[in-house]
Amino acid sequence: GNTTNEADTITSAIASLTGSTITGGAGADNLVLSDVGAIGALAATVTEVETLTLADGTNTGLQFNAAGVFTSVTGGTGADTIADTANLDAGGTISLGGGDDVITALSANLALSTIDMGAGNDSLTSTVGGAITTTLVGGAGTNDVISLATGDDISGAAVSGFEDLTLANNASVIATFAQTVALTGGTVTAAGGETVTPSASAGGSITLSSVIETYNFANVTSAVTADASATANFTITGSGSADSIALGAAGTAADTINTLAGTDTIVATGALTTDAGYTNMEVFDLNYATAATFTTGALATLEPVSIDASDSTAAVAINAADYN
Numbered sequence: 001g002n003t004t005n006e007a008d009t010i011t012s013a014i015a016s017l018t019g020s021t022i023t024g025g026a027g028a029d030n031l032v033l034s035d036v037g038a039i040g041a042l043a044a045t046v047t048e049v050e051t052l053t054l055a056d057g058t059n060t061g062l063q064f065n066a067a068g069v070f071t072s073v074t075g076g077t078g079a080d081t082i083a084d085t086a087n088l089d090a091g092g093t094i095s096l097g098g099g100d101d102v103i104t105a106l107s108a109n110l111a112l113s114t115i116d117m118g119a120g121n122d123s124l125t126s127t128v129g130g131a132i133t134t135t136l137v138g139g140a141g142t143n144d145v146i147s148l149a150t151g152d153d154i155s156g157a158a159v160s161g162f163e164d165l166t167l168a169n170n171a172s173v174i175a176t177f178a179q180t181v182a183l184t185g186g187t188v189t190a191a192g193g194e195t196v197t198p199s200a201s202a203g204g205s206i207t208l209s210s211v212i213e214t215y216n217f218a219n220v221t222s223a224v225t226a227d228a229s230a231t232a233n234f235t236i237t238g239s240g241s242a243d244s245i246a247l248g249a250a251g252t253a254a255d256t257i258n259t260l261a262g263t264d265t266i267v268a269t270g271a272l273t274t275d276a277g278y279t280n281m282e283v284f285d286l287n288y289a290t291a292a293t294f295t296t297g298a299l300a301t302l303e304p305v306s307i308d309a310s311d312s313t314a315a316v317a318i319n320a321a322d323y324n
Contacts, residue, residue, distance in 0.1 A: 003029060010049070017043050024048035033059075036078065042068055050092070054080055058099075064088045075101060075118060085110065096122070100141075110134045117144060117161070124162075126152050138162035146183065148173045155179070155199035163187070167194045167212070176201040177220050184209040203239050217243070218260065238264060238280070253277055270314075281305075288312040295319040 003010060005026035012020070013035050020043065022031065029049045033039070036057030044065040054062075056076035064070050064087040071092030073082070079099035088094075090110045094103075100120040105127045114135040117124060121141040126132065129151040136154070138144030138161030147166040148154070153174040165183040167173065169192035175183065177198040184196070188209040195214040203224040208215060210230040216237040217224050223241035228234060229248025236245060238259030245257065246267040257266070258279040265283040266272075270292045275284065286294055286309040294307065294316060305323075309316040 014039055021045040132157045174199055177203055181206045286312055288314050288316050291315040293317040296323045
């Protein structure tokens with residue numbers, strides 16, 4: 001039946017929704033589920049109801065119908081799973097409360113919406129593949145994970161409370177520099193060749209993840225100080241400011257680094273014995289603990305390049321035969 005045009009509350013068991021017709025009317029209506037279980041896809045005959053409230057316990061498989069125009073979901077104290085946010089209208093709030101909650105597919109940008117995963121170790125997976133401006137809150141857990149797909153751009157989103165990051169295989173994603181620092185500071189899972197491109201945002205210090213192969217800081221508006229000591233065979237594009245990249249023992253000729261403009265510094269150990277693959281940097285600060293030879297190539301920048309071995313504790317031979 002129809003409810004009134006006020007803010008009505010309809011209470012139903014999950015099983016009772018099958019075969020029922022509920023029309024919420026003009027008010028801000030709330031469908032309250034009285035039991036827990038496999039909710040699945042909400043019936044297309046539930047319409048004009050704006051909020052869904054889940055019972056305390058484990059609820060699984062929740063999906064929304066195209067006719068329902070739900071905008072908000074309130075979770076209970078248990079572990080709730082939203083299988084897909086398709087057909088959920090933008091502008092509302094998903095607040096999932098306690099438990100280890102899961103959103104399997106944030107499948108569209110929900111502009112002006114807030115998703116708060118609540119307490120527990122939660123998981124949010126995007127399949128948007130484009131701009132995301134939804135406010136995304138990991139909540140009070142200690143291992144909340146956000147998973148991003150290729151093409152995802154979260155630079156316009158307020159993102160907080162996520163400790164871990166998963167990138168889809170070979171994904172290329174965009175985030176602000178601060179978001180990149182925060183999301184790559186925990187456990188990062190990335191199985192293929194992934195690229196992170198910080199947006200036009202202020203730079204700063206960052207420790208590069210060992211499982212992300214490519215970082216492109218070309219849009220960053222100030223200098224970047226990067227610790228790449230845990231990374232091997234990486235590609236880095238600098239910010240165009242005075243960047244500093246510390247390679248540790250991982251830096252070798254297999255890397256590709258282009259620091260663009262600015263007076264840039266590469267800090268290297270004895271593992272780096274050639275500048276092959278390194279473009280547009282002005283200072284090589286060699287920190288050799290074992291005697292070795294550093295061989296310069298024909299650096300194409302035609303800019304003055306300084307090779308400083310004064311921090312080394314072992315003999316450094318410099319072969320500049322090809323120095324341009």
